[in-house]
Amino acid sequence: MSRYNIYPECHESGIAWLNKLPTHWELDRFKNIFKIQKRIAGTLGHDVLSITQKGVKIKDTESGDGQLSMDYSKYQIVKKDDFAMNHMDLLTGYVDISKFDGVTSPDYRVFTINEQKHHPRYFLYLLQLCYIAKIFYPLGQGAAQIGRWRLPTEAFNEFVTPVPTYREQQLITTFLDHETAKIDALIEKQQRLIELLKEKRQAVISHAVTKGLNPNAPMKDSGVEWLGEVPAHWGMTKFHYEIDLLEGPGILANDFHDEGVPLLRIQNVKDEFVSRDYKTYLSPSKVRAKWDHFRVAQGDLIISCSATTGLVSEVGEDTVGAVPYTGLIRLRPQVKASITKEFIRCLVQSDLFFEQIKLLQSGSTIQHFGPYHLQQMHITLPALTEQNKIAKAVKEKTARLDKLISIADQQIELMQERRTALISAAVTGKIDVRDWPAAA
Structure with missing residues (x-):
């Protein structure tokens, strides 16, 4: 983070996960920033929304996949730009701002920003950090070993958060949107590389067990339409x-x-x-x-x-x-x-x-x-001796591909760590982005 400026004056916040804060930043509780909504639909015909780690998604209720409810009229309303939070599972749950109107489980938490002086996306970055960095986790209750470690309403309302000026919230959001987009693009490239390497790995194995290692071996019809020819002596x-x-x-x-x-x-x-x-x-x-x-x-x-x-x-x-x-x-x-x-x-x-x-x-x-x-x-x-040769060749070739996949996985992990660290530094005042130019 040395490439970024730091605030000239900071003081101890008294909050363990925050440490020092810029002296002009305030502290406040979620109950003074958010308003929890509980609007039961009462009717059918709404899109059903699922809160995933990739954001709020419209659930496919026609396919039969996943856990489905028989009566969505008892679900709660989510309006576009509402916060929707799976607070029932602090291990694998998440929070996002909905891009859709719809309904979601009445067990989830839906809330809105209650004043104009608060910037929604600044607080979204902060809320998501609290999941990723497990800041909410010590406040949870339930049975973590079965995936039910929830954040009670009282703990949510009393959670103390940093509150920069509205202008700084805007600047931090712009900075993070720009910087995380670059990191996300690099992560996507590495993920695509992994997909290609896995496809190559699959092709190496598949060719070896259906065509063998000798490209000049006489072939015969396998009798299986989609398989085609196999070595004649197999x-x-x-x-x-x-x-x-x-x-x-x-x-x-x-x-x-x-x-x-x-x-x-x-x-x-x-x-x-x-x-x-x-x-x-x-x-x-x-x-x-x-x-x-x-x-x-x-x-x-x-x-x-x-x-x-x-x-x-x-x-x-x-x-x-x-x-x-x-x-x-x-x-x-x-x-x-x-x-x-x-x-x-x-x-x-x-x-x-x-x-x-x-x-x-x-x-x-x-x-x-x-x-x-x-x-x-x-x-x-094939004959046992040829099986051994095929298995050996496959192991050698896939080992090289597996090494490349492992390196790409490590790169993704490092970039995700950097992304989290950057968000944490920005929303908690460890770096000063007020003079940050996007072109840099």
Whole structure:
């Protein structure tokens, strides 16, 4: 932040998260700045609004996706330019100024600026900072472990905030709009780069498991219209003929404990190896009685039942014996199978896998798949020696792409940190933007 000016005179604010403030800035409470609205719709026919971390969006109530209400007449009115805040979840909730008229959940908080001397977008930057930097979090109540850590009305009303002059609020908003737009554009470029790298990664894997490594190999018709030709010496077989598969059991919440046998969930299946980031455990005696055959062994592969994730993780020695939850499928070569674990990993990340999932789900509104779909799936089957060569080549090529993806992810993280730091510095008076020229 050294490139920006600082205020010549500051004093201690007495507020821990603010520290020093410019001497001419005031402090005030939200109850003197905002007016909470509670206007129940009473009728149907309104757009239903959802408060997301990307802003207030109009919800698609026709598709059936997500949690839907049967009676939107009991929802509260949101007018264009109102603040709408998901104060029920300080972990994943957010706040934004609505660009739409509509209705939203009566559990959310809708409010307006109550005086002309306050600039809405200055306070929007400040409110969003309170979510991102978890400034509201110590004031929350509820059960954070199940995503219900809310900000009570009294805590919201009594929250103490810095209040620059209206002119400074305007200047800070203009400065942040300009500077964050530049950062957001750079983040978008990195996100697009990641998409392209992931597409390239997918293409590398898909080509290897359907065409092989030898571009001059004789080819034959696979018999599958969308797949086309495969190497003439390869076989084609059913997925479950070569791969043993088992989806994890459905387990009720009253069987969850704070210690015991680890339960694998989707957050454990994000890297090359299954992570030990356990949140839930099962009773050892209950596992022995009901779920012992679901326990994973070293070398097992775990995939998610969501066709969009493409996640596959291997069980290492430190996660042996855990039980996968429903929605995760354990894969391992069948006894006396003609397939390797490494080739299975390639197959379940390829278009050969995902295209069949799409075809098998045709006409269904359910986006997940399960053992029923996998049992109908066909796979390519080179000789074991060729499988090993393919898996090795894929690992080398994807490792390079994964490194580039990781670097891009790190760049995004650094830019997001800079964005947050810039907003924090501007709205709390750590930098003086009164003489800031946009051209600089």
